[in-house]
Amino acid sequence: MQSNPTTGRSFPPRVVAGIMTGTSVDGIDVALTKVFDRGLLIQTSLIDASTTPFPISLRESILQIAHNHSTGVAELSDLHAKLGHHYSRALSSLAEQNSIPLDDIFCCGCHGQTIWHAPNNPTPSTLQIGTPTVIAEQTGISVVSDFRWRDLAAGGQAAPLIPVVDWLLLRDRSVHRIAINLGGIINLTFLPANQPIENTLAFDVSPGNILLDRLTQELTAGKSNFDNHGQLAAQGKCLEPLLESWMALPFIKMHPPKTTGREAFGDLFTDHVLELATSENWNLYDVLCTATHFAASAIRYSIESFLPVNKDSKPVELVVSGGGAHNEFLINLITQKMPHFVIRKSDAFHYPVDAKESMAFAILACLTTDGVAGNIPLATGAKGPRILGSLTPGSSRNWCNLLRWMQPHSPS
Numbered sequence: 001m002q003s004n005p006t007t008g009r010s011f012p013p014r015v016v017a018g019i020m021t022g023t024s025v026d027g028i029d030v031a032l033t034k035v036f037d038r039g040l041l042i043q044t045s046l047i048d049a050s051t052t053p054f055p056i057s058l059r060e061s062i063l064q065i066a067h068n069h070s071t072g073v074a075e076l077s078d079l080h081a082k083l084g085h086h087y088s089r090a091l092s093s094l095a096e097q098n099s100i101p102l103d104d105i106f107c108c109g110c111h112g113q114t115i116w117h118a119p120n121n122p123t124p125s126t127l128q129i130g131t132p133t134v135i136a137e138q139t140g141i142s143v144v145s146d147f148r149w150r151d152l153a154a155g156g157q158a159a160p161l162i163p164v165v166d167w168l169l170l171r172d173r174s175v176h177r178i179a180i181n182l183g184g185i186i187n188l189t190f191l192p193a194n195q196p197i198e199n200t201l202a203f204d205v206s207p208g209n210i211l212l213d214r215l216t217q218e219l220t221a222g223k224s225n226f227d228n229h230g231q232l233a234a235q236g237k238c239l240e241p242l243l244e245s246w247m248a249l250p251f252i253k254m255h256p257p258k259t260t261g262r263e264a265f266g267d268l269f270t271d272h273v274l275e276l277a278t279s280e281n282w283n284l285y286d287v288l289c290t291a292t293h294f295a296a297s298a299i300r301y302s303i304e305s306f307l308p309v310n311k312d313s314k315p316v317e318l319v320v321s322g323g324g325a326h327n328e329f330l331i332n333l334i335t336q337k338m339p340h341f342v343i344r345k346s347d348a349f350h351y352p353v354d355a356k357e358s359m360a361f362a363i364l365a366c367l368t369t370d371g372v373a374g375n376i377p378l379a380t381g382a383k384g385p386r387i388l389g390s391l392t393p394g395s396s397r398n399w400c401n402l403l404r405w406m407q408p409h410s411p412s
Helices: 056-067 073-095 130-139 146-151 163-169 209-219 240-249 267-280 284-306 328-337 356-369 395-404
Strands: 014-021 027-036 042-054 105-118 125-131 143-145 177-184 185-192 201-207 316-321 342-346 390-392
Touching: 014 073, 014 163, 014 356, 027 073, 027 209, 027 284, 027 356, 042 073, 056 073, 056 105, 056 267, 073 105, 073 125, 073 130, 105 356, 105 395, 125 146, 130 390, 143 356, 163 177, 163 185, 163 201, 163 356, 177 284, 201 284, 209 267, 209 284, 209 390, 240 284, 267 284, 284 328, 316 328, 328 342, 356 395
Parallel strands: 014 105, 105 143, 177 316, 316 342
Antiparallel strands: 014 027, 027 042, 105 125, 143 390, 177 185, 185 201
């Protein structure tokens, strides 16, 4: 058992599941994590993680709903249920592969699939689908879900939500760290050296894989869904006028807190890019190369414009994760544009690049059950720290165990 130095109590380790499907809509990421202690004293050890690719028809349905905001209620309800079943099977499969009985899993944190996110509308709203009730029913595991709404209700952007986990797992006493998630949307977390959690800053940077993946699909006539290691982009050249126009976009210049998604940088954005490429007779290799330069340039601009990293002599490390961490061309561009920073993959901190977000939502679920806030107001703009998520009871045994844990100062 891990000892809590604050209370002197010992707490049994928890096996916790995390489920995440991201903006890139490439599959279901599941992590099984052993969690020691509780609250902001949490320490973790990843047991295993997996990615289950979406069936083609399911992926197309998700993208259709994400792009066509007039989709009927029947289709939306059907997809909400189907995703719950797919989440349940993916979780059950990973537990079985690791010989972990479902009864031994403390709880599950499930982010769901974002299909709408509009924190700046007159009435702010967000929507993640994939019903947790099906997961709870089929696995017997209690589920923490609906993480975004409480921060949104408190006046925040409801994203990014990973920074609290970045602080738990990546902070350092003497080195500034910038955790960069190279996902569908690129976001970063600034972890100033030897600072409390409330001084953690995070925000979305620019489109990432949602733009690169769509351009790759167009370039290969649908034969490839992503640019493997950046090999296609490396064959092109950067179109400076296009890069300059993207870098001048209002979102890039906007000061944090800020968040974005497919609403701003989805198919409509890419369709316009493709129309422009046709009218200007641009080679798609060059457009893809420029989009990769855009990702690296937006990261550099965000760091130089919004982070105080050049104001002292402390060293700075960039810790990259997400699917884009495998894009060697992108990583090389980031290195070239910021040669004075050390770049490391999150794997070096036992926080694997492909499992980071699913692992993070397992930890966020633990914070919820521990009665600890999961948002950081400096990152989201919320009025204050808030306990996140909604709880869906699993089996009677699992739910009672969870309730006993949630009792004040209870060690079990």
